[in-house]
Amino acid sequence: MFDGTPDEISKLIEPGRVHRKVYTDSDVFELEMERIFGRAWMFAGHTSQIPNAGDYVTSDIGRQPIIFIRHKDGTPQVLLNRCAHRGPKVCNEPCGNAKALTCLYHGWTYDTDGTLLDVSMPEGAASHFDKKDFGLAKAPRMGEYRGFVFVSLADTGVSFDEFIGPMKANIDDLVDRAPDGEISLDAGMHRYYFRGNWKLQVENVLDSYHVPYSHASTVNKKGEQFSRREGDKEGAKVIETKGKKEKTADAWKGRRSYVVGLGHGWTSNTELKEGERSSPAYDAYKEALAAKVGKERMEEILRPEFHNSLLYPNCSIMGLNIHVRVIRPISADLTEVTVYPVKLKGAPEEMNSANIRLLNVTHSATSFVQTDDLESFSRTQVGLQSLQSDWIDFSRGMGEEVPDEHYNATSESAMHEMAIRAQYQAWLQYMCEAA
Amino acid sequence: MDALGLPTSPAPGGIAGIDREQFELFLIHEGRLLDDREFEAWMELFTEDGLYWVPSTPGQPDPYNQASLFFDDRQLMKTRVERLRHPRIHIQTPPSRCNHMISNVIVEEADDKTGEYLISSSMMMGEYRLDVQRFFMGRQFHRLVREGDSFRIALKRVNLINCDTAFEAMAVPI
Numbered sequence: 001m002f003d004g005t006p007d008e009i010s011k012l013i014e015p016g017r018v019h020r021k022v023y024t025d026s027d028v029f030e031l032e033m034e035r036i037f038g039r040a041w042m043f044a045g046h047t048s049q050i051p052n053a054g055d056y057v058t059s060d061i062g063r064q065p066i067i068f069i070r071h072k073d074g075t076p077q078v079l080l081n082r083c084a085h086r087g088p089k090v091c092n093e094p095c096g097n098a099k100a101l102t103c104l105y106h107g108w109t110y111d112t113d114g115t116l117l118d119v120s121m122p123e124g125a126a127s128h129f130d131k132k133d134f135g136l137a138k139a140p141r142m143g144e145y146r147g148f149v150f151v152s153l154a155d156t157g158v159s160f161d162e163f164i165g166p167m168k169a170n171i172d173d174l175v176d177r178a179p180d181g182e183i184s185l186d187a188g189m190h191r192y193y194f195r196g197n198w199k200l201q202v203e204n205v206l207d208s209y210h211v212p213y214s215h216a217s218t219v220n221k222k223g224e225q226f227s228r229r230e231g232d233k234e235g236a237k238v239i240e241t242k243g244k245k246e247k248t249a250d251a252w253k254g255r256r257s258y259v260v261g262l263g264h265g266w267t268s269n270t271e272l273k274e275g276e277r278s279s280p281a282y283d284a285y286k287e288a289l290a291a292k293v294g295k296e297r298m299e300e301i302l303r304p305e306f307h308n309s310l311l312y313p314n315c316s317i318m319g320l321n322i323h324v325r326v327i328r329p330i331s332a333d334l335t336e337v338t339v340y341p342v343k344l345k346g347a348p349e350e351m352n353s354a355n356i357r358l359l360n361v362t363h364s365a366t367s368f369v370q371t372d373d374l375e376s377f378s379r380t381q382v383g384l385q386s387l388q389s390d391w392i393d394f395s396r397g398m399g400e401e402v403p404d405e406h407y408n409a410t411s412e413s414a415m416h417e418m419a420i421r422a423q424y425q426a427w428l429q430y431m432c433e434a435a
Numbered sequence: 436m437d438a439l440g441l442p443t444s445p446a447p448g449g450i451a452g453i454d455r456e457q458f459e460l461f462l463i464h465e466g467r468l469l470d471d472r473e474f475e476a477w478m479e480l481f482t483e484d485g486l487y488w489v490p491s492t493p494g495q496p497d498p499y500n501q502a503s504l505f506f507d508d509r510q511l512m513k514t515r516v517e518r519l520r521h522p523r524i525h526i527q528t529p530p531s532r533c534n535h536m537i538s539n540v541i542v543e544e545a546d547d548k549t550g551e552y553l554i555s556s557s558m559m560m561g562e563y564r565l566d567v568q569r570f571f572m573g574r575q576f577h578r579l580v581r582e583g584d585s586f587r588i589a590l591k592r593v594n595l596i597n598c599d600t601a602f603e604a605m606a607v608p609i
Binding site: 094187188189190191192193194195213214216217218220226336337338339341343349352353356357359360361364365366368370371372374375376 | 491495506507526599603605
């Protein structure tokens, strides 16, 4: 029987390898829901999704249904989507606008900040009943940075500043690309699931090693991936062929990986022909950006630094095919992923449209890229049932980590597995922290 | 009408005097090409500026400002089909086995002079792969242009009844 003592948990993680139980064991999963998804900072929504008072979107944090809603005083609120009376989910639509939230079962009605306004037939309430004790529960802690709203479901723990601080530059890198300095997440979403553990997707976000093989079907005979950005004539050089032998292209091998604590990290940009990037939509966008921030700053903003950034445990931001991704565990072997296209406010409509269209083929359920990743995750979950070995190896590049002064981070080749080792340090920290 | 000119309200029940069998046979042929994994021939059914759209929200007004499951022009379609032929497309190793059923065919608009037609139909596609069978179902619209004895597709829109759910990976067009 697994009790989840720090001693037991620590035995699952060794230098450069983890026990297969962290992916397959339902007791470990239950503890993760309590100690990681019940404690760490989770993406709850972006303020652009709820521009007006009463606007709401519903989603889930781990297994907890939530309502992300704009209160009538203008503040964003994150409420747990559970009637304080007998427990039904109060908001049943994916999004909408409400003056008040009424439970379908007995008609209890809540204000847009969760305050209980009315119960039906109040004359029947017990003498000790006080409406103040029965609001929709609020996420205990909430923090916002440039419209990104995160919550923690625990009263104490890592502060929002500690969580977001090292990753602000990565959010800025995305948001600064908008001529108006704001993004919006109102272009719908892609939703997909896979039969595998949530960490398989999280690890993959900062894994550049898998690309030449996993994504071979997206690479043409010249070794270049299909063009993934508006204005590019070709995609990244991934594979080089010498004679009959294929190998990872030098340009791809040059990518770096960075970690900054708490499991956070990112990979460096994908090398593309920036100077040759041009199309009517992209050129118009550059012009719109330069008009707002000046030519020099425009050029600085459009010099990409980050490919994928991970806000551990379950949110990533992509700089190449711009989107925000949220990874939602359902059970030890089932995970749902939501991908929000990013619209750059103040950019010409055709530029935003091009980004949305390209995301359809890179990060949707039908995409050229993500589908092969999902196949890897599902097959890993099946393979890990094998008792051949209890260990999964992440030792590539161990001992080659170097400090990076520019980013105040630790850096390593992105062909190696430092970022995954860093994620397991954070995993241990959350899992072993006293309640 | 949506941004691509398709009606958003129910059809009046077809147009009298138009033989719908020719359209029905064409739609069955299209589905069969997909079922037989004749992806290149399927792609060739589309006009050079043809579009293939599967929205991701019910009643989605346009494919430009919102995410879609599929929104391919011929260029993206070509990349998609080439990938489906790649020996290392892991999500199709082994490949899906699919079967389309087409029914409830209605001629929504017809212009014999220009040879342009709008056809709606109900579709169901079963897909089987690795011990899992699933079904896609919806109403689809085809804007067709007469070419010789047959037609080409200027626009295909498929409104899946579950378009906004979370899907397991979908590698083949529906």
